[in-house]
Amino acid sequence: MADAIMKFGVEPWNFAELVEAFKQAPLYHLAFEVILVVFIIRLIFSKSYSIESTVKLTEAEREQLVQEWEPEPLVPPVDPNHPALHYKVITKQGNNKLVVDGKEGINVGTFNFLGMLGRKETEDAAIQTMRKYGVGTCGPRGFFGTMDVHLNFEEKMAKHMGVEEAILYSYGFSTIASAIPAYAKKGDLVFCDEGVSFAIQMGLLASRSKLKFFKHNNMADLERLLQEQAVEDKKNPKKAKVMRKFIVVEGLYVNHGTIVDVEKLIELKYKYKVRVFMDESMSFFVLGKTGRGVTEHAGVDITDIDLISVSMEAALGTMGGFCLGTRYVVDHQRLSGLGYCFSASLPPMLASAASMAVDITQKETDIFQKLRSNNEFIHVQLSGLPGYRLDGDPISPIKHLRLEETSGDWQKDQAFLEKIVVRALDEGVVLTVARYLEEEEAFLPPPSIRIAVNVTLTEDQLTKITSVIRILAAAVLREKSEGE
């Protein structure tokens, strides 16, 4: 057979040979070919089958169905006791104080890590800009919504971070959620940490790429997935050649307080040829000697990370977000980042406030060291509370106080922790439980009180916070066991 193919392939078509081959073929072979030919002809001329054509309704039947159809209500009823309906109202906010529902307390609930929210310098910078540019920009960047303030800010951040290009968004959430689908498309593959924030999850969903989750902050598990994929790629090299692969992680995980092992990550990146996107919303202006984030902290080259996204709604104390990277990577978002192209640009006054915050850290160089020592103090003080577990890195300003043993009912545990939050407010400490959409999260973290440490906290305040939490945590636990 192989010889025949070779022969036909090389020599010109020989009819006599074909007739000869036909004569020599066994009968069952000819019968089989005839059946095949008949089948193909039938297939060509038969009516195509589709689901729609099987349901042919008359006009009257349609009317009937329309009349009979009863929709569900637009939204199902909600629990009238849900905390979101009884939201706490803030009437005053300063660098480390917050007035919540009329009660003042020390703030360890909001992400104002550097106390930039409440500093007069940032407010003055914002007001000065407002007096020239107004508040809103009345248009997206493309249509006269680009102010020199935006351009200067982008240039400043790129220079400050030692990358080629920065791109400014008007909403922190939309920054990473728009950046991911600008690159990752259908048919691509994303390796993602199980602990990533909801904004990243939305970006991944919008990308329609294939997702593979690895265990939270577990580089060995990531490598296992990468190896599996490498084997798969060898089997199907054509597909592998066009499939883009990404790893998406956070620098400092907002839902866990853990820090990514960026050194190992970069090693894996080059070994398996996978691009790395990192959300530094919580680690930017927090980690590293000069606040340049997790790459500075780990002492790796920032340009080894393909894309870094940062929300300005945490340490910078304003609104918006930006992405950092090479010009080749970042500029693509100027035409493909949905939240960039189709949204009004950031009010320039808020960009000025962020810019001023960057300037302040240049002058007060010890600010990051001080934040770090506050973080460590709280970590030591709150570790080892009986019945509780403190999640998060010692140097992270975000810490999650969780129950050591879960009751198995997520909402019940959350309500239990909420009791500590309510009583702490009476004692002058503002806390919050971390809120999630329980049904929507890919991997719902266990309930927690999320503590966000602030650099402006004095020693007295730190002591007060930890002692209030310790006492209340123990008291609430005791009451629970007594109740049972």
Added chain:
Amino acid sequence: MALHRRNGTPFGKGNHDLRQNGSVAYTNGHHKSNGTVLTDETAHPKASKVGKKDFSESFEEVELLTALVTYMSYIILALVGYCRDILMRLGIDKDKAAQESPKLKAFTPLYQDFDSFFTRHMYRKVRDNWNVPIAGLPGAESDLLERYSDDNFWSFKLTGTTRKVINIGSYNYLGFAENHGPRSDAVVASTQYYGNGVCSSRQELGTLALTVELEKLVAEFLGQEDAITFGMGFATNSLNIPSIMGRGCLIVSDRLNHASLVLGVRLSGATVKVFEHNNMESLEKLLKMAIAEGQPRTHRPWKKILIIVEGIYSMEGSIVKLPEVIAIKKKYKCYLYLDEAHSIGALGPTGRGVVEYFGLDYRDVDVMMGTFTKSFGGSGGYIAGSKELVDYIRVNSHSATYASSTSAPVVEQVLSTLKTIMGRDGTTVGQDRVEALKRNTQYFRRRLREMGFVVYGNDDSPVVPVLMYLPAKMTCFARECRKRGLAVVIVGFPATPIIEGRARICLSAAHTRQMLDEALKIMDEVGEELGVKYSRHPLPPLTDKSKME
């Protein structure tokens, strides 16, 4: 031969939206269009009662020759691009775009070929018309920062000088892009009191007393029970539609809905069906089929159906035929989501948007969404509706749970602007501006049509698309206008169908008659020079003399 609009491709299938060819005008609900008789009059039982007397929209069809020339010019552009690609490969021409880092050469390329081809050879040549930076207010007049490029628009440098231009590009409908005056003073006070940020989400510690006040006033303004606000208009759509709709639900969406709505629909996981732009027969036919057929494959009945429309379409200047949409919505028991990004403040006798414009009942719209970016000179968005709806969103919204709340200065800008529009500041400034915008709109649109431009959209829409068709004429128009002191936005493929490149004008209450006349003079001159006065339709007589005063 007529080229049909809005079929994805201009020669695409589905010619049932004949009404979009030529002009559409309807008086008291009776439709007239070029030789098209509506087959299903019973579909709009209430339309005749609520139809607006002077609702008039026009979409003049393109001449065959113009269309062919436009296609040709894109083909030539592409051919030149391919030739240059070959030259680049041979090393004769140079690709000055940023290149991938050499360390990543072995990785799968980050972009598909077409993406970079389009950027390299088409967008790059006309880049100077977008992202033009301004150094100050996006008001009636703006200072453009002048740029130059010494490498064929691969990169730009600022010259350091500015040029004062009349701004008909920004969405500053009511002229509240301000930096001085009572509203700006209030913004200063709020910044000093609350600071620039919030650093927390609505559900945690991010609800400022100021935000609560704004939400109550928005609900009152829109005649709804409750309202909730968010920090970004785009995110208001993309992060809230998924919390309302999900699997087993059907979303019926206008073909020209904004990207944020499209993204929200995609994230929701609901089935989506698209009807022809503002075409009520298409909508009704689609709904009837969809309800009768049920869900795909399983044929189970839909859980619920949501119709998503916009008040004013930002690229077409058309106004949604809301009376008919509401009649259809009621007949087919659907829910209605109305995005008023461009219409809130800009339409209606007191600026309450498209519902007021048609004199309808606010409660007939289930989800009223809008943004604060345009008429209010702030940023962010809102959703207003029944208490059940807003409560549900407070509990389930992605945005309220995870995203940061709006900064106090922005909230204050919107709040004080809203108070002004409602007359709560004790002045008639708000009302005067709503009326001024209406006058400006009607004057400007009429004059443009008199000059012979093809102007799309509704006579009352402050969004005014002026058709240029050819990419070269479109870009030249923008450049010449800027040179003469007029900042105008142009939009072409892929944001519009390939042959429908256009200039888009957004009128403002802040424009004086003098500015408008100056702008018209410039457009007239440039239009004459470029030969873009394509209109072949005679102007209908003025229905209302007072409009032109």
